[in-house]
Amino acid sequence: MAIANYLYLSAILFTIGAVGVVVRRNAIVVFMCIELMLNAANLAFVTFARVNSNLDGQVVAFFTMVVAACEVVVGLAIIVTIYRSRRSVSVDDASLLKQ
Amino acid sequence: MINLALDIGKTATPESFLFYFLAPLSVLAAVGMLLVKKAVHSALLLAWVMISLAIFYIAQDALFLGIVQIVVYTGAVMMLFLFILMLVGVDSSDSLEENIKGLRLVAILSAVGFGGLLISLISRATFGRQIYGLAAANSGGNANGLAEQLFTKYVFAFEVVSALLITAALGAMVLAHSQKSKSQFTQRDLSISRFRKGSLKDAAGLPGSGVYALHNAVDVPALLPTGKAAPTSISAVLEARGDMIESSNFQLREEEEDK
Amino acid sequence: MSLLTVIGLLPLISALLIAAIPSKSTGLIKRATFIATSLIAIISISLATGFDKTSTGMQYVQSNPWISSFNINYAVGIDGISLVLILLSTILVPIVVLATWPEADGGRWGAKVFYILILILETMMIGVFAATDLFLFYVFFEAMLIPVYFLIGGFGSGNKSAAAMKFLLYSLFGGLLMLASIIGVYVIAGNQIGATFDLAKLATLQIDNKTENLLFLGFFIAFAIKAPLWPFHTWLPDAAKAASPGTSVLLLGVLDKVGTYGMIRFCIELFPDASKTFTPLIITLAVISIIYGAFMAIGQRDIKGLIAFTSISHFGFITMGIFAMTTQGMSGANLYMVNHGFSTAALFLIAGWMMMRRGSSVIADFGGLQRVTPIMAWTFFIAGMSSLALPGLSSFVSEFLVLVGTYTRYPVAAVIGTLGIVLAALYILIPIQKTLHGPIIDGNEKLTDLSLREKIAIAPVILVIVVMGFYPKPVLDLINPTAEKVVTKAGFTDPAAKVGK
């Protein structure tokens, strides 16, 4: 099996995540899709670390996890705030600002 | 410069078994994430993808990351997601009907195109270098290797990440922490304030609940069963001081009730 | 500091002083502005007296670094062409100031703002003609739009904000095209002789044909919009109709001259080859402008629209004279700029007074004014006669020079242009008949004739119109050497007479 298969997987997962953001309306699910994209990127990093025979990629992946965790905290806080105001977590409901 | 095709980087057979077993499953799970109605199910499917990825990490000589992926990501982050899902209502289910016209079609088409092109591009690409794997880099242990990088090469980024963590904490607090707008009054405070207020009539406080009296003060006469006021119920001292209120004011007036 | 800089700064300083006067003492503001601008006019005349007529180089030069990163200098200097235009500006401004006392009160912000804007505009007008640094010129060229914009929008009438916007956008568009060309010139200069905006140095650039043509077009379209040449003219009638008469005088009398001035100073001096290439096209446009403007003027019902279209016709003459590339054409075009400034000023100011008295700008609302207000009628008549280039009045000399100069190179254009003088008779005589002649129309019986202030304001203009008709020599002497130099430097010589001397 080619190592590149990991990259294909990564690309597929990234695409799924990207399209998930577009098609899902629950803000939390949308956010989860973004997490999926970050994971896909991480997979690419880890794979490339193997290809490149250095650990930089893994370090980046590690950073990504930390950063993602922080992002999750902030993001979920924002989502909760919205939920408390509107009683809804649908991103479509948050569409007053337009045009 | 070596210019080798991608397929030079071959993996060992067990790893390919693992891959061919897990990769389709994780893709399925990821797709499922988009298709299932309930957010909780999505979260579980995502957890599954993450665990699969963790296994892949481990398979690719990233033992430490694999563990962290499970512990931090799947364990902590996903739990946070679930927690918030619980908070906003676990049964809240997303209607899968699209209400922005044409969006879904375009999205799917572009996703297919996007993924297809990416895969096509990757298939055309070459790594351009000999792949030696991570055996050398991990010779001192994967965690050690990472640690060394983290604390030397990337130490500044590592330090700055702390700012991120603080921001996250601070942000969560700003949005969630409710400062009590009033300080709690103690009984003593209430009592003092009652007596400081104007006339003494407030000093006694209001009647307890369930008492059918309009007033509960020492200067107000009690009512007799007939509804008449009983002047004698008031302390003579008050009467002498002139602090007594005219008791007839408090009689129940039948004629009014008849109306 | 060069005297030029001093004169350029004086209006700005005056503006600051005027700003210090309380808005309510409008009388003081008006008088102060008039005195200040008159003084500036007098001082500016000393520019002419101290001017070395024999030299074709820049005089009163001054150059100080301004934006050193781009090698942009505050560089000013004048030759004959710019000198007469500066004089035109400085002399017209006090006249406009004196002529517009009531009109300044009628605006949105009162007399103080009006005169401050006029003074700022004066500085920019002087600057734009004095700049010998391309960038500096552009700055004045564009910045000038802003005070005019506020003058039209704030003190105009009718559909003024739309007109102001049209004016500004149109000019800005042209200006931006020119900016693209300026950048091109700057970059080319950077590659060839080192980054510079110095006009004299830029004139020495060797630019390949295609690039030169494009750069030329950038400049030319900007100037063609400014000096409105058909088909870039549609902003002018709107602006002139909406603007107050005083603003219109400065707009048509001076500002639009920047366009024709720019054609000489920049299009021809910087891009002689491209000028040559485009001359047939430009002459064609100029001829169309002459005839088209005249026809449109005949069709106007609004007196301000009429004057605007006559100006389009006149600008056609000026452009034709410039691109005829003969000394007569060039000098004539230059002289035309000055003369048109004065005759249009006269027309607009008097038309303004007529409209102010009558409360209408529709030609049909007037009638019989010669009997009611003879002095006003006379001045209007003389201004009109000047506009139709009656011999003996100033415009004739310039129009004749333009036509003669054009004929020697482009006879057909000149002949068609000459037909314009018949149309000129129509577009001037028809409104004169309708406004000054005929029975006195109801509502005009009680119109008052020119007041002393108005007489004082218009007298010098009429005087200039008459004197310049008979004795244009002093101005021609200033213009001629420079005009000849421009033609020669562009690689042209006058076509020789077929026989005789």
Added chain:
Amino acid sequence: MTTSSNLLWLIALPLFSSAILILSGKRANSWGHVLATIVSASSFTIGVVEFFAMHGRSDANRAVTQKIFTWISVGSLNVDASLMLDQLSICFVLLITGVGTLIHVYSISYMSHDHDRRRFFAYLNFFIASMLLLVLGDSYLNLYVGWEGVGLASYLLIGFWNQKPAYATAAKKAFIANRIGDVGLSIAIMIAFATFGDVSFAGIKEHADEASSTQLTAIGLMLLLAACGKSAQFPLQSWLGDAMAGPTPVSALIHAATMVTAGVYLITRSNFIFDEAPIAQLMVLVVGGITLLFGAVIGMAKDDIKKALAASTMSQIGYMILATGLGPIGYAFAIMHLLTHGFFKASMFLGAGSVMHGMKDEVNMRKFGGIGKFMPFTALTFGLGYLAIIGVPPFSGFYSKDKIIETAFNAGGIKGIALGMATLLGAVITAFYMTRVVILTFFGNERWGHKDEPAESPALMLIPIGLLSIGSIAAGFIFSKGDGLVNWLQPVVNPLKEHHAEEFLPPIIVSLMTLVAVMIGLTVAILKYRGDQVAQAPEKVSVLVSAARRDLFQDEFNEAVFMRPGQSLIKILLNLDYILIDGLVRSVAATSLSAGVRLRTLQTGYVRSYALMMVIGALALVTTIWVVTA
């Protein structure tokens, strides 16, 4: 060449007087007319002085010049404001100032009731100054200034009573017709400059023979166009009739005696061009011939006394133009006819003015009749003028007209015969319509329909008429005595002293033919208009008469060919400007705006569509590299 400092004064005096009268406003009401008249007389005096001075010099040294200042000097174009008085111009100077002064005197009385009399005199003086400049200018450009100046004066005077819209329109019409002529003059000057590098008469004359005939023909044709405009020649004749809207002295001075003859002056002055340009000369003949008949035909049908006289003027100028077209020999006769015509036509116009004065400004001859006995002096002087114009010997008209007819026949060949016949026919018609005018006005029944009897005009009006009548009687004889005028003018107009190649007919035959022609016209007129007439013009008339009444459809023609198409062109252009040119500008704005409005809708407010936009953007980028690397 001799210089003289008097020439400027000739012009400057009337010019300044005009300016003073205009500028001093009502203050000058009491003395304005006096000043103007004195100034005019002074100019005349200077003219006389100059004439005698000139007369005293030898042929070669007669011309004097005066350079005033450098007017325009650009490159090779150098035009001085400079004046030149030669044998040709002195004729005009004397005519202009002489007749002008008489008309000033006449006007003092004629205009005495007009509260704008001062302005009238200002205009008159301005006219005199311009006309003098026209004839004194030493270059085409200087001439042009005077040329337009008289146009302006004519405009102002025709429109003197411009409160009447019709009069204002007439003034405008005159100016515009003149302007069309001016186009010709402008172009002629341009061609001249391009050809000779000079615009002065002397300079061009010197090199005229070196230029190609094409250029000279072009210049000649353009000059002819100019002459047509100013002299009301076909096809630019239509303004002259309307110009009678002006006060009668104006008609006498400007539209009979002086200004309208400027075209003749121009062609005569440009003899060095026309002599080298046969095609242009031929055109001059054609124009002159057509106009003399055209004017004569119109004149037969006019009931307005001034218009009848105007038509006659047109016709007589046609004679002059025709004469100028006859080459070196014709010029002098043209000038002679010009001068004699100046006298008799002026006197007749003034006489007509006198009649109108007596008839309360009535101009319709059908409402006159039998005035002769009430206004004997007017009738007499008018009669003298009449005899002069129809060419009865020994009145002045006979001498001049006869010479033209003779020269026309002598032009040779078919051309000569055609021209001769035309001029003869003109003489017939002239005799007819002038007789008609005289009969309808001064003889026959009284048809004015009110009881106020017309009274003879005051002396101040009659004296000038009388003086002019003397001119009508004697001028012809004086000028032709010993070929005096011809010889006088010869250095200017015929330097080579050409003579008739051969005489087609002996002069005496021609004179007899002319007399016969005059008698025919006269007799027909007497037969037709003897006895009582009615005050109404007959309704049922022949096609020719109704056409002549309508000026042979000249206005209809202009209206249909120029005015209406012009008006519709303007209408089209107005729409074009708004819809197409400005529309383009507006549509750019509108397109930007609607693009903005449309693109704005991309901003749906849905975060998911924003994400989609990003995906599509990324997709586009990925596609690009996919294509690029393929």
Added chain:
Amino acid sequence: MLIAPSLTYSLLAPILIVLAGALIGVLVEAFLGKTHRPAIQLTISIGSLLLALQQLWQIRDSSSLTAAVNSVTIDKAGIFLQATIVLLSLAAVLLIADQENFVAQASAIPGSIEERSALEQKNQQTEIFPLFLFAVAGMMLFTIASDLITLFVALEVFSLPLYLLAGLSRRRRLLSQEAALKYFLLGAYSSAFFLFGSAFLYGYSGTISLSGISAAAGNGNDIFLLIGIIFVSVGLLFKISAVPFHSWTPDVYQGAPTPITGFMAACTKVAAFGAILRIFYVGFAQSQTQWRPIITVIAIITMLFGSLVAIAQRDVKRMLAYSSIAHAGFLLSGVVALNKDGLAASLFYLFAYGFATLAAFGIITLIRDSTGEVTDLNRWVGLGRKSPLVSAAFAFLLLSFAGIPLTAGFVGKFAIFSAAYKSGNISLVVVGVLASAIAAFFYIRVIIMIFFTDPVNNSVSVIIPSIKSKVSIVASMIISIALGIAPSLVLTTASNFANFVK
């Protein structure tokens, strides 16, 4: 054996000082009573920014690739950009300190009693200050980061506080929260793109440092490089709001508290462009043939789109958002120019645009009615009559955005277009010029509304600004005006500092 890395603290000090300020701010939040917090927080913020500025001045001539191992590059351009950010932040913090614009208590549900009582008690959410300082530090780091991970971390460090700050508007809180949500989701989305691209860059070059990527260029197959450039660009283009990654901009600009919008519009642009310039000039310069056409097209689309859509806006903040999109297009010309002039021009442009933007948003905070800021342009009608000075200032800024000569905008545009022309991108210049003409349309329309239309009877008025806002607005105005008339100092400085160490 782990060898302790050596950090050159003096060079990192500007960032560290700001971070320290933030941390002290957090401690103040934790331990000090709320009455004194606003003043103390403001003092800390200003103090740390000034200190950072002073430190930047100290190190102005330094240049180092190894100040923090290899994570950051200290060079002239970086120092200029950092100084720009700090200066802009100083002006912004004064606007932010005017708490009138911020929610009293973010956790209170909009419209609840709790919110009302928080308002009554004049509560203040002073956490804004440390969040602000974190953002500033992140931005400063973003401009000097020289490897992908530091870039990513810096991106998040300045983004996360902004996500939060965007949601803290006092009025129209639902809109504000919505803005925060949109900003956050799309921001995270773009981060994911950035990260994905980084992975491919790493895969291509085997390193994550920009110089490493640059050095690896040309080793044959550059598909990974291209994928990497594309995806990293998406992340960065999002931050500078280039079309089609711009869509968050109008919504967030409108919904966020106006001082934050100003801060975001000015400083984020500087930081993001600083990073873009560094990445493209340093990391991708070798592969310019591939990316320059792409960025050129994006620049063109961005200029045109921003200018066109701005015409159709009725809300002044949205209009400025689209204007900022158009300006991003202009600035991208500087990126495409890929020469020293382009860099210098971009530096100047960012500086000038930053102050003009801050001043503009500062003025917007002043235009109010009884319910708060009025951003509906229809209600700005006739403002010129009510308060000529403020209107004139705003008009001046609009003219500056439009690029009328004698304003800083013009000098910037000239500089950037001449750099683009010099690099041969004439199409960019032409389109830029056209877009400027379109853009002038809406700026001028606003001026017409303000000055030439009579006020309708409404209660919009200009409040008398607090001394803090006043200082900020006046200072920004003075800088804007000075940059128009005498830009030489800043231009020369920008030119001297236009240097990336590779």
